[in-house]
Amino acid sequence: MMHFAQIFSYGLLSGALYGLVALGLSLVFGVMNYLIIAHGALIMMAAYMTFWAFFYLKIDPFLCILLVTPAFFVIGWILFKVLYQSLMKFSEGEKIKNSLLISFGLLLVFPNLAILFWTADERAVATAYTGKVLDLFGIRLPYIGLGGVALAIIVIIALHLFLTRTYFGKAIRAVSQDHEAATLMGINVNRICLVAFSMGFALAGIPGVITSLHAFNPGISMDLTNKALIVLILAGFGSIKGVLIGGLLLGAIEATGVYIVGAPYREVFGLILFVLILMFRPQGLTGKKA
Amino acid sequence: MKRIILVALLLVCLAVVPLITTREYVLSLIILICIYTIMSHSWNLLGGFTGQISLGHSTFFGIGALVFRYLWLKGIPPYLALGAGSLSSLLLASVIGFPAFKLKGHYFSIGTLALSMIASITIQNIFPGVSFLPQEYLKDYSLVPVYYMAFIVGTITICLVYALTHSKVGVALVSIREDEDAAEAIGVNSFKYKVIAMSLSTLIAGWGGGLFSFYVASYYYYVPFDLGWSFDPVMITFIGGPGTVIGPVVGSVCFVLLKELFAISLGQINVLIFGIVFILIILFLPEGLIGLMERLWRSKGGQSVGMA
Amino acid sequence: MLEIENVDICYGDVQALWDVSLTVKGEEIVALVGSNGAGKTTVLKTITGLLKPRKGSVSIYGVLSDTVPAHKIVELGVSLVPEGRRLFRDMTVLENLEIGGYIGRARNGKDENLRWVFEVFPVLEKRLRQLAGTLSGGEQQMLAIARGLMSEPKMLLVDELSLGLAPLIVKNIYKTLKEINASRKVTILVVEQNVRLALEIGERAYILENGRISGEGRGIDLLNSEQVKKAYLAMG
Numbered sequence: 073m074m075h076f077a078q079i080f081s082y083g084l085l086s087g088a089l090y091g092l093v094a095l096g097l098s099l100v101f102g103v104m105n106y107l108i109i110a111h112g113a114l115i116m117m118a119a120y121m122t123f124w125a126f127f128y129l130k131i132d133p134f135l136c137i138l139l140v141t142p143a144f145f146v147i148g149w150i151l152f153k154v155l156y157q158s159l160m161k162f163s164e165g166e167k168i169k170n171s172l173l174i175s176f177g178l179l180l181v182f183p184n185l186a187i188l189f190w191t192a193d194e195r196a197v198a199t200a201y202t203g204k205v206l207d208l209f210g211i212r213l214p215y216i217g218l219g220g221v222a223l224a225i226i227v228i229i230a231l232h233l234f235l236t237r238t239y240f241g242k243a244i245r246a247v248s249q250d251h252e253a254a255t256l257m258g259i260n261v262n263r264i265c266l267v268a269f270s271m272g273f274a275l276a277g278i279p280g281v282i283t284s285l286h287a288f289n290p291g292i293s294m295d296l297t298n299k300a301l302i303v304l305i306l307a308g309f310g311s312i313k314g315v316l317i318g319g320l321l322l323g324a325i326e327a328t329g330v331y332i333v334g335a336p337y338r339e340v341f342g343l344i345l346f347v348l349i350l351m352f353r354p355q356g357l358t359g360k361k362a
Numbered sequence: 363m364k365r366i367i368l369v370a371l372l373l374v375c376l377a378v379v380p381l382i383t384t385r386e387y388v389l390s391l392i393i394l395i396c397i398y399t400i401m402s403h404s405w406n407l408l409g410g411f412t413g414q415i416s417l418g419h420s421t422f423f424g425i426g427a428l429v430f431r432y433l434w435l436k437g438i439p440p441y442l443a444l445g446a447g448s449l450s451s452l453l454l455a456s457v458i459g460f461p462a463f464k465l466k467g468h469y470f471s472i473g474t475l476a477l478s479m480i481a482s483i484t485i486q487n488i489f490p491g492v493s494f495l496p497q498e499y500l501k502d503y504s505l506v507p508v509y510y511m512a513f514i515v516g517t518i519t520i521c522l523v524y525a526l527t528h529s530k531v532g533v534a535l536v537s538i539r540e541d542e543d544a545a546e547a548i549g550v551n552s553f554k555y556k557v558i559a560m561s562l563s564t565l566i567a568g569w570g571g572g573l574f575s576f577y578v579a580s581y582y583y584y585v586p587f588d589l590g591w592s593f594d595p596v597m598i599t600f601i602g603g604p605g606t607v608i609g610p611v612v613g614s615v616c617f618v619l620l621k622e623l624f625a626i627s628l629g630q631i632n633v634l635i636f637g638i639v640f641i642l643i644i645l646f647l648p649e650g651l652i653g654l655m656e657r658l659w660r661s662k663g664g665q666s667v668g669m670a
Numbered sequence: 671m672l673e674i675e676n677v678d679i680c681y682g683d684v685q686a687l688w689d690v691s692l693t694v695k696g697e698e699i700v701a702l703v704g705s706n707g708a709g710k711t712t713v714l715k716t717i718t719g720l721l722k723p724r725k726g727s728v729s730i731y732g733v734l735s736d737t738v739p740a741h742k743i744v745e746l747g748v749s750l751v752p753e754g755r756r757l758f759r760d761m762t763v764l765e766n767l768e769i770g771g772y773i774g775r776a777r778n779g780k781d782e783n784l785r786w787v788f789e790v791f792p793v794l795e796k797r798l799r800q801l802a803g804t805l806s807g808g809e810q811q812m813l814a815i816a817r818g819l820m821s822e823p824k825m826l827l828v829d830e831l832s833l834g835l836a837p838l839i840v841k842n843i844y845k846t847l848k849e850i851n852a853s854r855k856v857t858i859l860v861v862e863q864n865v866r867l868a869l870e871i872g873e874r875a876y877i878l879e880n881g882r883i884s885g886e887g888r889g890i891d892l893l894n895s896e897q898v899k900k901a902y903l904a905m906g
Contacts, residue, residue: 107468109475158645165467169415172468173600173644176417180593180637184630236765239772246758246769253756256718258744258773258821294589298479301472336487343480350473351464 078211080327085217087323088224089282091316093296094303095227096275102248102310103268106156106171110178111276112297117182118144118280119288120190126197126284133197133281134219140277148273152266160262179297183290196287220282227278228316235312244268248310295339302346376513380506389505395618396512397574398598400519402610404566405595410604411527412559413539414463417592418474421481422451422564424587426571428485431493431583434576440511444572451568455560463556466542475592482587489583500579508577515573519566524607526562535559536605594633597640603652612651671695672717672748672825672859677726679712686712687881689726694825699851699858701872701889703865705902709881710861711753714829718750719743731824745773749823753830753861755814759803763794763813766802770820779822786854787816790846808839815843819850825857826850832864840864844871865902869893 097111108114121143122136131139155174159167206213235241246254247264255261283292299322306321307314322342329341380389401423408414430447434440458477465473495503526532534555537545542552571586594617595610602613621632647654672694679687687709694700704710715721716728719740728735730746738746758766767787771780788795791812797805802813811831818826828847832840844860848871851858862868869875869889877885877892885897892898 107472109472155641155645168467169413170644170648172415172471173596174641176593176596177637177641177644180597180633181641184634184637187630188634239768239777242761242765242769243772245761245765249758249760250756252720253752253758254769255720255741256744256750256752256756257769257817258741259769260739260741294479298476301476337483340480340483343476343483346476347473347480350469350476351461 076331079331080324081211081213082217083323083325083327083330084320085213085221085323086326087320088221088316089217089279089319090299090303090322091319092220092224092227092275092279092282094300094307094315094319095231095312096272097300098304098307098310098312098315099231099244099275100269100272101304102312103244104247104265105168106175106269107168108175108178108272109172109297109301110175110182110293111272111300112295113179113182113293114144114273114276115280115283115296116186116288116290116293118277119284119292120186120195121277122281122284123190123195123197126199132199133284134223136284137223137278137281140281141274144277144280145270145274148270149266151273152269156269179293183293186290190290192289192291194287194289195284197284199285202285216282216285223278223282224316224319227275228312231275231312240267298339298343298346302342305346305349373517380509386505389509391618391622393505393509393512393573393577395614396516397570397577398594398614398617399516399611400566400570400573401591402595402598402602402614403519403523404563404570406599406604406610407523407526407535407566408556408559408563409596410599410606410609411532411539412535412556413542414556414559415468415471415596416474416563417471417596418476418478418481419563419567419595420587420589420591421478422455422567423571423574423591424481424485424584425454426451426568427575427586428489428571428583429568430572431575435493435496435499440507440576444511444515444569444576447572447575448565448568451564451571452561455564459560459564460557463553463560478587478589478592482584482589485587486584492580492582494580503579505577508573511576512573515569519569520607520611522562522566527607531555531558539605597636599650600640601636601643601650603650604648606650606652609650609652616651671729671731672857673727673729674713674717675727675729677716677723677728679709679716679721680724681721685881687716690878690881690883691726692876692883694857694859696824697851697855697857698873699848699860699871701868701875702859702861702878703863703868703875703902704878706863708878710863710878711829712881713878714750714752714827714861717743717748717827744821744823745775747824748827749818749821749825750827751814751818751829751831753833755810757802757810757814757817760801762799762801763805764798766813766817767794767820770817771822773821776821780820783820783822787819790819790850791816807835808843811835811839811843812846815847819856823856825859827859827861829861830863831860832862832867840867847871865898866893869898 093115097108100106100108118140121140122133125131125136125139126133156171159170162170201215204215206215206218235245243254243259243264246257246259247261251261303315303318303322307318325345326338326341330338376392379392401419405416405419408416426447429450430443433443433446462470462473527535534545534550537550538552538555546552574586598613598617599610601616602611603609617636620635624632643650674690674692677687677690678685690713692702692713702710702713712721716723717730717735719735719738722736730743730748733746735743758769761769767784768780771777771783776783793809794813794816797809802810805813815828831843844867847858847860850856860868860872869892872889875886875889875892876883877898885892
């Protein structure tokens with residue numbers, strides 16, 4: 073059994089990834105109250121796409137990000153126009169319920185689509201640096217994990233700058249707070265929703281690429297969605313700022329849980345935490361109620 | 363009147379099937395349809411009629427299966443074990459289900475989803491093995507008693523749901539689904555009715571699980587807790603027609619037959635097709651296939667007005 | 671120039687406005703008064719395109735409002751300061767003002783507009799980096815008006831500005847509105863429950879009762895009329 077510092081470090085590395093995983097979900101939910109529970113399936117598809125790119129085109133996964141992200145942005149755009157635009161005719165409550173159901177449908181469709189194309193076998197992208205590790209005071213930190221952390225930090229900073237320094241980003245924040253007031257400012261709320269939704273998809277592409285570097289199969293869709301939901305509730309639904317911290321916290325909690333009870337129950341800790349917070353403090357840590 | 367005669371005829375036909383054929387395949391198919399119908403009705407009560415979208419019903423299905431199996435293999439007669447199974451399901455619901463009603467809308471959905479994942483993983487770790495039927499049971503193993511249990515329990519389920527939804531309780535449930543705040547405003551105690559709906563729903567899920575357990579000779583303990591049992595009833599109900607009594611039946615028939623159709627070819631493609639149909643139905647046909655049939659019926663001259 | 675002609679508005683099956691007609695000409699201050707529920711906010715929502723009339727027409731600077739999507743109304747030169755302010759509470763004062771100037775033509779003049787807004791409401795400059803939700807009631811109302819001005823409107827619509835504010839603050843804000851109207855030639859339509867206040871500031875006024883216009887004329891005349899005195903001022 074590894075000593076605690078090692079497990080905890082692994083937990084933090086995973087945690088940064090969890091933050092990335094939750095980012096897209098958080099953005100879309102904040103802007104239009106749609107909970108895209110299929111988010112995990114999107115990440116899974118991105119992983120497969122990366123796998124293909126690496127296998128056939130020999131492109132390094134981290135470079136794949138430049139391919140996968142715009143591709144997913146486009147996919148999100150199309151899916152929104154085709155599926156979610158049709159929801160506009162429903163009332164607010166119906167819209168939310170139906171968006172959940174559609175997302176649920178996608179959660180069923182995508183993994184089975186993946187099984188169709190790639191079978192249910194596990195895949196993984198093995199690069200030159202796959203097994204390599206940085207040894208820091210006796211703690212082994214895999215390069216891939218560190219890459220994931222770096223990526224998470226870059227993406228979150230970039231997103232933060234976008235949301236606070238550009239007109240469009242500020243418009244997105246305005247729309248997440250008050251659709252009507254945003255309309256009064258001259259903001260086309262529908263267009264903002266479309267873009268935010270597509271961004272959510274694009275933001276699924278990035279963790280997808282990282283996922284491809286570990287062993288994965290279509291079944292991880294549900295696991296990834298869970299992680300995203302747990303981070304979301306830790307951070308407070310709709311809060312972008314808290315997502316990285318939420319992710320790290322989840323990673324830390326899982327690591328502690330694994331150390332105490334053992335690896336098989338790793339998922340359960342996060343899930344139980346999720347249910348407890350949902351019941352007793354749904355506004356999460358940053359206190360922003362949905 | 364006509365409708366009742368039709369239904370009675372159907373029931374009689376179903377009742378004599380085992381006397382006509384001993385082909386396990388046919389019996390199996392009908393049993394599966396019954397199981398899915400029961401599960402879908404269980405979900406439909408809470409989701410279709412009361413508007414609380416639960417994504418975690420596999421938990422109650424699983425507990426019913428677990429308890430039934432344990433008692434049955436200990437020698438308890440099947441119908442009693444079934445009862446015990448569904449009661450344990452209800453017990454579990456009262457502990458975790460009712461507090462879940464604090465959550466509204468999609469919070470309830472993801473909360474129940476999380477619960478079913480917790481259950482699934484926990485059972486996988488505590489009971490990782492297979493449940494085998496001991497020799498004495500295997501000797502006399504036949505699908506006929508299973509068939510009759512499926513038939514009886516299925517019929518009871520449908521009657522129960524029909525009775526409940528056509529009573530004052532049913533009206534209250536629908537009012538909650540349409541607008542919970544408005545319902546509260548006119549004096550409907552939404553918590554009480556949600557509890558009633560969930561109690562019956564989990565009871566039914568419990569005996570559905572027990573039936574499943576009775577049906578399969580040997581299986582992994584964690585199979586009834588698999589999330590598929592949470593998801594399939596949702597799809598089936600929406601495709602058949604949420605908030606109706608026939609909807610889940612129609613949906614289950616389609617589901618099982620489609621599964622059989624593709625069983626030989628690529629594994630889960632039936633779920634893929636169903637998933638796509640599900641999404642299309644949400645967008646364009648929210649009343650499901652039943653709704654579609656009713657619309658066609660009405661446009662053909664409104665004959666339905668005359669039926670009892 | 672705002673012209674509302676014989677407009678009927680319905681919320682689903684419930685009719686809220688009957689045959690309402692109203693005009694606001696360049697550079698004047700017009701008041702629309704009525705008690706709670708009379709339909710005043712409905713009129714404003716119709717002007718800003720959030721509601722479409724079932725009958726009649728709304729024309730803004732010559733453009734029919736129902737030919738224009740709701741978010742383009744502000745480009746026609748009409749800016750609404752909504753009831754309850756509807757500030758973006760999790761954004762700073764500065765960000766709220768910047769979003770006020772979201773439309774294309776206002777972005778170029780951002781710095782100049784900010785400077786003017788700070789002249790009119792100096793307190794906002796002091797609270798620039800504060801979150802809008804943490805301001806006092808009066809400051810929030812000032813921010814809401816300032817935000818409305820950032821789009822360089824020709825006409826400002828102010829809905830229920832006095833709600834929840836101390837009388838002195840309200841008086842000061844109305845004084846400021848008069849100054850804005852005089853110095854920048856911004857037309858102002860004021861919607862108010864506080865009839866006396868509105869009729870004192872409005873050169874012209876309309877009275878809305880149960881979804882119908884029941885009176886119009888010069889502010890002072892209406893103020894002294896028997897109808898208004900009895901119904902709204904508890905006199906006579």
